[in-house]
Amino acid sequence: MPATTIPLAHRATDLVGSVIDSSTSLLARQTHDVVRFAMGAPGDDLIPVEMFDRYLGELSPGRYGYGATEGEPELIEQVLALTHGRGVASSADRITITTGGMQGLDLAGKLFLDPGDLVIVEGPTYTNGNSTALSYGARLLEAPLDENGLVVERLEELVARAGRTPKAIYTIPTFQNPSGATLSRARRERLLDLADRWGAVIIDDDPYGMLRFEGEEVPGFAQIAPNHPLVFSVRTFSKILAPGLRVGWVDADPALRPLLINAKQAMDTCTGVPAQRMVTRFLADDHLDAHLARIARLYRTRKDAMRHSLRRHFGERVRGTDPDGGFFLWLTFAGAWAELDTRRLFEPALRHGVAFIPGPAFSATGSFANALRLCFATSSPERIEEGVVRLRRAAEEVLAGRDRTRPPRVSN
Known part of the structure; x- marks a missing residue:
């Protein structure tokens, strides 16, 4: 042969x-x-294994069927309540439930990146974030970190040296992976200004923001610039509840939602309904705080x-x-x-x-x-x-x- x-x-x-x-x-x-x-x-x-096991054992019609691609309506309602409770203005047409935070990053790659596009990434940063951008043919421009997160003051110089503006800026702004650093408010504001100037999307990957155990809260992009069309926020319950549930969400401009649904339907049709309902119950029963x-x-x-x-x-x-x-x-x-x-x-x-x-x-x-x-x-x-x-x-x-x-x- x-x-x-x-x-x-x-x-x-x-x-x-x-x-x-x-x-x-x-x-x-x-x-x-x-x-x-x-x-x-x-x-x-x-x-909270015992609680999740109890929820899973309770009868719920439709639990094992297909769900809406954008997510179970009850979970979207709970995500909005959680979001509003943290001082972030959002709405149901901005929320798409994802299969973990990684699917949110992949959806960002599908929507925003063409082969050869320049993406600013932190150095060091989350391995899978870099890998996702590379899978869509992006070129990565690594920018330094310090104790206050991404050194935004260096970006103009680095972009000038690269000879073209970025299509996206990938950042983990709060308790960054792997450094643990948090981006200062002043740098968040400056990054928003640069995104506006360049027409670049800020891929705001924040799995850890609710896990503060000391220090003062730093306002997020969505608090500084509510509903900014160039901020694509990726969130997940993996770090605060359980990674195996694979439940997260994207908060993005409503104009993107039809595209997110189309892209997600070509991936997995919908995020697992049993896991969505377990998270919904946990939030609705007021256990999160x-x-x-x-x-x-x-x-x-x-x-x-x-x-x-x-x-x-x-x-x-x-x-x-x-x-x-x-x-x-x-x-x-x-x-x-x-x-x-x-x-x-x-x-x-x-x-x-x-x-x-x-x-x-x-x-x-x-x-x-x-x-x-x-x-x-x-x-x-x-x-x-x-x-x-x-x-x-x-x-x-x-x-x-x-x-x-x-x-x-x-x-x-």
Whole structure:
């Protein structure tokens, strides 16, 4: 039989996998104990499992049928109540329920990006956000971050150097993934001005905004510029309730809703109705505020535990961020350890029983080789201490040259 060439589409070569999502499969194959700092997910002990199980066990006609593509009307009503309660003006014709936040990002790519379009992204930023833009043929322009989020003051210079204006600006403005930084109000206002000047869409990806455990709230884009047509807001219940539900939403200009429905109908027809109804019940029964208060307390305890453990076991060899909410610490090796490549550290650390995500996974340019992301949300303080001890052992092994593992290829 002659060899057959499979006729792939040109875009297939631009499909980039996720190091983060791949870690789920990798960890499932491990037979030894692993402290899981890799995935950004709430700990199992923080998911209201019993309540969801009870909701799922109650009879509900139509629960297993198809739903409206734009989402169950009752859930849209609850999302609006949640949105209004946070001081954001919205309306039902702005809301489309999605299958998790990732579908919101994919819908943004479908609607706004043509091959060759320029997209400003944060460096570092969420791996899957970069991957989504690349899958639509976009060119990524990486812009720096500092403790106040995206350095908006640099964007004009970077765009001038690129020789053309961006079609979109992808930002995670609050408790950014992976750095934990929050974009200041002044920078949000300036970014809105630049979006207006360039005619660029701000893809406002905010999964963590409701997970503040200290500090003062920073007004979001929708509070600063209500119903701005160039702000495309992506939200999800994955980080505040349970990732496996795969329920999120998009808040966007009403003119986009027919296009969002058309695009979503070509993906999955509708977001799973049972999950939508479970989330609806949880919100309608008024459980969210108490749930958020509980997990915020625990996340602060876990963040503090991780920072203390890192200080105790690494000292001045690392610099770590100190977020006011969210899930993550961004760790950069410093001093005599500044040349430690976290891609080389990954496999020895896994053998020692701790998982993390190497820094280059979060970069469009493969930067941040001496950095890594740690999730504090998943583990108890005791497990965090054990994980940091294991990470120190693995780092010492690599630095001493006892490990000969070649750095794995990290897609970005």
